[in-house]
Amino acid sequence: MEQKTTAWHEFSKGFVLENPLMKLMVGLCSSLAVSNRVENGIFMGIAVTFVLVFSNVIIASIRKRIPDQIRIPIFIVVIASFVTIVDLSMKAYFPAVYARLGVWIPLIVVNCIILARAEGYAYKNTVFNSFMDGLGMGIGYTCVLLIMGFIRELLGTGSIVMFNTRLVSLGPFNAPAIFILFPGAFLTFGCLMALLQRYEMRKKAALEVKKGAMAGTPAASEEVA
Amino acid sequence: MNEAYRYFLVFLGALLIYNILLIRFIALCPLIGVSTQVETSIGMAMSVLFVMTMASAASWVAWNYILKPLHVGEFLYIPVFILIIASLVQFTEMVIKKTSPPLYRAMGIYLPLITTNCAVLAAATESVKPGFLKLNVAYHFSLPECLVYTIGVALGFGIVIIIFACIRERLETSPVPHAFKGAPLAFMIAAILSLAFMGFANLLGL
Numbered sequence: 001m002e003q004k005t006t007a008w009h010e011f012s013k014g015f016v017l018e019n020p021l022m023k024l025m026v027g028l029c030s031s032l033a034v035s036n037r038v039e040n041g042i043f044m045g046i047a048v049t050f051v052l053v054f055s056n057v058i059i060a061s062i063r064k065r066i067p068d069q070i071r072i073p074i075f076i077v078v079i080a081s082f083v084t085i086v087d088l089s090m091k092a093y094f095p096a097v098y099a100r101l102g103v104w105i106p107l108i109v110v111n112c113i114i115l116a117r118a119e120g121y122a123y124k125n126t127v128f129n130s131f132m133d134g135l136g137m138g139i140g141y142t143c144v145l146l147i148m149g150f151i152r153e154l155l156g157t158g159s160i161v162m163f164n165t166r167l168v169s170l171g172p173f174n175a176p177a178i179f180i181l182f183p184g185a186f187l188t189f190g191c192l193m194a195l196l197q198r199y200e201m202r203k204k205a206a207l208e209v210k211k212g213a214m215a216g217t218p219a220a221s222e223e224v225a
Numbered sequence: 226m227n228e229a230y231r232y233f234l235v236f237l238g239a240l241l242i243y244n245i246l247l248i249r250f251i252a253l254c255p256l257i258g259v260s261t262q263v264e265t266s267i268g269m270a271m272s273v274l275f276v277m278t279m280a281s282a283a284s285w286v287a288w289n290y291i292l293k294p295l296h297v298g299e300f301l302y303i304p305v306f307i308l309i310i311a312s313l314v315q316f317t318e319m320v321i322k323k324t325s326p327p328l329y330r331a332m333g334i335y336l337p338l339i340t341t342n343c344a345v346l347a348a349a350t351e352s353v354k355p356g357f358l359k360l361n362v363a364y365h366f367s368l369p370e371c372l373v374y375t376i377g378v379a380l381g382f383g384i385v386i387i388i389f390a391c392i393r394e395r396l397e398t399s400p401v402p403h404a405f406k407g408a409p410l411a412f413m414i415a416a417i418l419s420l421a422f423m424g425f426a427n428l429l430g431l
Contacts (some may be wrong), residue, residue, distance in 0.1 A: 025257065025408060029343055033250035073311060080304040088300055103251075103347055106303050110343040112254055182248055183419040190405075190412030198404035 010129050014136030020113045021144045022196055027113035030104050031145055032185040037153050039162050041145035043097045047090065047105060049138025051082045052114050056122040056134035063123050075118045076109065083108045113141060144192075151188050156180030232373050235366075239377030242428055245344050246385045247419040252344035256386055257411050261397075266390035270383030274376070276317060276339050277348050280310045281375035284349035285368055298353075306349045314339055348378045385422075389414065 014020065021031050027048075034044040058078050059066075066074050087105045090098045098105065108114065117137055122130040153160050156179030159169040178184050245251045259269045284306050292298035292305065321329045339345060352371040366374060392414050401410055 026254065028253040028257065029250050032253065073308070076307055076311065077304060080307055084300055084303050087303065103350060106350055107251070107343050107347060109303055109307050110346050178420075182250070182423065183416040185250065186412045186416035186419055190409045190416060193412065194402075194404040194409035197406070197409060201403060 010132040011136040014140035019140045026116050027111045035145050035148035036180040038149040041149035045142025047086045052138045053134035054082050055079045056130040059118050059122040060127045060130035080109050152179045235374050236377040239374050240381040241425045244381045247422045251347045260390040263390045266386045274379040277345050277379045281349050281352040283309050285371045288353040348375050
């Protein structure tokens with residue numbers, strides 16, 4: 001039971017508590033660039049999750065044999081191998097998606113999420129926990145991409161198109177294309193982060209009120225609201 | 226196309242029209258992380274210019290004289306380039322430390338960070354596989370073109386990170402909504418700056 005709960009914790013912490021994009025603020029570049037369409041988000045999410053899970057597992061399993069001084073080059077070689085696998089398979093099986101994602105696939109190597117998890121987690125933990133951690137972080141990353149892709153595609157084009165089928169449509173609506181362009185990415189992400197920050201501030205304020213904190217706190221919570 | 230004009234287009238494209246930070250979203254982590262002070266931003270910009278130029282030149286040589294003749298470029302370029310960058314960064318750090326202590330003090334702390342700066346890998350990859358410039362010919366960069374391109378990218382990075390730091394220093398003392406304090410505000414600034422840089426789109430047909 002003990003093992004099970006910790007495994008669940010390792011898996012689920014990537015969703016919100018330690019969400020790589022929103023909380024740890026790593027791997028921002030790729031997520032902003034590819035989140036202009038839901039479909040791109042799915043493929044990028046799968047690619048990153050794949051690399052994250054396998055590099056975590058490999059690094060966790062050889063962690064006792066890695067000399068401390070040269071661990072970073074070793075991590076990078078492990079990560080680069082998996083990125084190459086993704087790079088070549090995507091080029092072979094999904095050429096259209098590969099053309100859209102372009103330079104972002106090779107850039108997964110230097111995506112800070114993966115190196116950060118290798119260095120900060122997999123290097124110190126067991127294989128199974130590292131696997132769960134990689135999976136959770138990957139899913140957390142993918143979820144943010146999907147949310148951003150949904151907002152940006154819906155507002156920017158007026159509909160959501162996935163695998164050549166139109167899923168959601170806003171009807172006749174003069175879509176502000178700015179959302180699928182570059183400023184829209186910053187804008188959407190900034191607003192999402194502000195929402196999360198606000199939610200956390202309110203939660204914290206509510207917690208302090210509950211604890212029967214001193215005078216200033218209720219006022220602070222009101223100010224936030 | 227006139228030779229000199231082509232160099233100019235490559236440079237301008239890399240510097241402004243396809244600005245690496247605001248238009249192509251590469252290297253956002255240093256943009257958000259380092260750009261809180263003008264001084265540190267200048268240090269970062271200088272180190273990036275230095276490392277990026279060397280890394281692209283080395284990658285170009287490795288690609289054209291080793292990887293391509295051996296027909297292993299397609300599946301080995303990622304590990305090879307990243308190793309080139311990582312060792313170059315280490316090497317640069319040692320050389321600067323020995324030859325110029327003041328310069329080392331100025332940019333020493335940023336050098337290790339640059340290994341994982343995606344801009345360097347992106348510039349290296351694109352100097353051998355130029356993909357974004359809408360120049361009519363499908364061609365590969367020559368070494369001088371690759372250098373011009375990389376310097377353009379690095380200067381584009383520098384300009385934006387310094388502008389960004391100036392704005393952030395001002396906003397540090399301004400009253401902003403609580404929820405937007407810190408990183409969200411930085412993204413808002415980026416959105417507005419990016420909007421400004423979009424004005425360069427389609428300049429000179431690029």
